[in-house]
Amino acid sequence: MRKKIVAGNWKMNKNYAEASVLMFQLLEYKKNNPTNCEIFIAPPSIYLTTAKEIFADKEIGIYAQDMSEYPSGAYTGELSVEMYQSIEIDGSIIAHSERRLYHGETDSHANRKVKALLDAGLTPIYCNGETLEQRKNGQHFEVIKNQTQVALFTLSADEIKKVVIAYEPVWAIGTGETATPEQAQEIHAYIRSLIAEKYGKEVADEISILYGGSVKPDNAKEIFSKPDVDGGLIGGAALKLEDFSKIIEAFNP
Ligand code: 13P
Numbered sequence: 001m002r003k004k005i006v007a008g009n010w011k012m013n014k015n016y017a018e019a020s021v022l023m024f025q026l027l028e029y030k031k032n033n034p035t036n037c038e039i040f041i042a043p044p045s046i047y048l049t050t051a052k053e054i055f056a057d058k059e060i061g062i063y064a065q066d067m068s069e070y071p072s073g074a075y076t077g078e079l080s081v082e083m084y085q086s087i088e089i090d091g092s093i094i095a096h097s098e099r100r101l102y103h104g105e106t107d108s109h110a111n112r113k114v115k116a117l118l119d120a121g122l123t124p125i126y127c128n129g130e131t132l133e134q135r136k137n138g139q140h141f142e143v144i145k146n147q148t149q150v151a152l153f154t155l156s157a158d159e160i161k162k163v164v165i166a167y168e169p170v171w172a173i174g175t176g177e178t179a180t181p182e183q184a185q186e187i188h189a190y191i192r193s194l195i196a197e198k199y200g201k202e203v204a205d206e207i208s209i210l211y212g213g214s215v216k217p218d219n220a221k222e223i224f225s226k227p228d229v230d231g232g233l234i235g236g237a238a239l240k241l242e243d244f245s246k247i248i249e250a251f252n253p
Pocket of ligand 1: 168172173174214234
């Protein structure tokens, strides 16, 4: 059975005190509430070691938001897989649309980063998704196919099974406009079919595919109810326990 996951991408938000408060609130919440999904957070990297200390018993998964494709060296400002490994976090988000947009990240970069994480025994959360223009032009299937193939299809079957995929249509991120549950399901099923074609149905069925883009307490249940949607990658609504916990509870019966 593939995992159900609710992951919070904090992006570039919160100072140290605010980040610590939210982590302690999440710890308290997790201790007092049985959940039907795994919970991950991806705080700014400067707080990853704090997160490791607060969630010392691995109550929730700790992820970075990006990583260098290089192992070490003269790459000012970058963070390596070995650094993440050495502080024992669980993995990293890769190829978020904001990294693509503001930092020129491509699926070739993503491919190398995903492989580096897997080689180190860490989990990549690989993001893809089309822009509004691409969707309006009816190119969304083609875009998703190309992104998925370039970023992931050099992996072995055993490797790709360990990747978490997040479908995040760019037009739905931070805009308040969400893909309908049917639109999410359509693309998730399509991604799974691409993987099934290349690696077989058994492999495809093991991969968690999360939806991201304006997931909120009032729409999470309907989106997560779709058969190929295995959870969410949450931006804005992950910044307050009140909202994030309601999204986690969307998996409760
Ligand atoms: P929002 O939930 O704020 O739309 O962000 C989604 C996202 O980009 C998560 O990675």
